[in-house]
Amino acid sequence: MALNPGTDMEHDPQLAADYRRVSAEMPPASLDDRLRAAARREVGAGPSRKRFGSAWQMPLSLAAVVVLSVTMVLMMREEGVDRIAPDLPPPAAEAVAPQVAVESAARQGRAEASRLSPVPEALPPAVTGTQQADLAPANATPPLMAKAKSASAPPAPAPGAPLRDESVSAERNVAPAQETLRAMRRSAPVGAAADSAAGPTPGGAATAAMSAPVPVEGRVLWHDLVNEPAEKWLQRIAEWRRAGRTADANLLLAECRRRFPDLPLPDDAAVR
Amino acid sequence: MPTDPDATDETLMLGYRDGDAAAFDILYVRHKGGVYRYLLRQCRNAALAEELFQDVWMNLIRARAGYVVQARFSTYLYRIAHNRLMDHFRRHDNHTVSLDDESAAAIDEPVAPAGLQPDISAESRAQAAQLLTLLEKLPDEQREAFVLQQEGGLSVEEIAEATGVARETAKSRLRYALVKLREGMQSWR
DSSP states (O other): OOOOTTTTBBHHHHHHHHHHOOOOOOHHHHHHHHHHHHHHHHHHHHSSHHHHHHHHHHHHHHHHHHHHHHHHHHHHHHHHHHHGGGGSOOOOHTTSSSSSHHHHHHTTTTHHHHOOSOOOSSOHHHHHHHHHTHHHHTOOOOOHHHHHHHHHSSSOTTTTTTTTTHHHHHHTHHHOOOOOOOOHHSOOOOHHHHHHTOOHHHHHHHHHHTSSOOOHHHHTTTTTTTTTHHHHHHHHHHHHTTTTTTHHHHHHHHHHHOOOOTTOGGGSSOOO | OOOOOTTOOOHHHHHHHHTTTHHHHHHHHHHHHHHHHHHHHHOHHHHHHHHHHHHHHHHHHHHHGGOOOOOHHHHHHHHHHHHHHHHHHHHHOOOSTTTTTTGGGGSSOOOOSSSSSOOOOOOHHHHHHHHHHHHHHHHHHHHHHHHHHHHHOOOOHHHHHTTOOOOOHHHHHHHHHHEEEEEGGGGGG
8 A cells, every 4th residue: 555645654644634624523612601611710710609709808808807906906905914914023912011021021131121122133223113103003102113213312392292203203214114115015015004004294104103002122211110119210211311312211201101190290301 | 911822732721720711711722623523533422522522621620720741731631531531431331332233323424514614625525524434434442543643633652641552552553543544545546
């Protein structure tokens, strides 16, 4: 049998041409449409329910993110103060500690009292004071807070509000520390109550200081006087005023007033 | 980015795998005729060929996520078609269809497609009908090898891969098919 020109054992151009000329059947157009639609559905690009769903996918995702974010912020606001508090010295516990324990510590001398103090020595007093002001319960004793913040003597005490200036002064000194704490809050939101306690106005800070608990440092000031009569307290106050330790004297005076409410105060012991 | 209509089959299939539905449309237009005629020649029933044709493309659509280029796309596509055809034959136990069988009545008579190419003369139509008749008479495997070569443009190696046989087997089938067809068409040349 003779092969066509260009033919080899697996190719026959003449046969191929003949076949191509007669081989023209095509699938019906309805099949074309059905298969194309199926292909689009498979990749989610066709006009199907899947596409309808994908059209809502973005808004629904955004709504879910917003709801979750708001929920998390609200939860963190509720739990924020409790979260930070364990990291700090427990001021409230110190403030409400039984007087017996304080007196017992005083009897053991200054060194022993210092050892019992839970305030870390490395912590700047301003930071400690500010944190305590931020987290202070409302019924805490005010004057000792100021001692923790400042050793400088503020001038011109206002009658009827003896320690306010002290607190304001202390607030000025702790401003950088408050900024640090605000930065911490921005990164980890805490409760609104804590935010308002660290408000930017000096009055607000003073209020926070007034409501602060008794800092442990303050107790050291009079640890050797706890069993002494009122005269000793007044004598110490007068000594400190003469020495220029106005802030300490004010703290001591406040404690003295608390211990001896009916004691008439001499002029040299008055708040300055 | 719009799909490149001149892209290779493999690129288009990868594009479809990655979510480009337009790539599928181009692939479909390129290969729908060949796949349909392959199935039609092998099962010799237009209705059945349409059903199998739909299954083949649906299988391709479903398998798109796992597509990787291991061979020419044509080989991949016709392997799907071959497997679907074999599956059908196994289920219906009519792999070997003889024109003498009772089922022959259900087989579409091979006719030259009229109207598609109006310039074809009566002699050419007769020649086409003769070629299709000869093709019908070929054993399934030999006919399959010839049709895969003509419709899918597959080489001997690719025919072997698509049909799951050794290269020499595919080569032998194709040779026998060509010899028989040439002999049958001798009177027209």
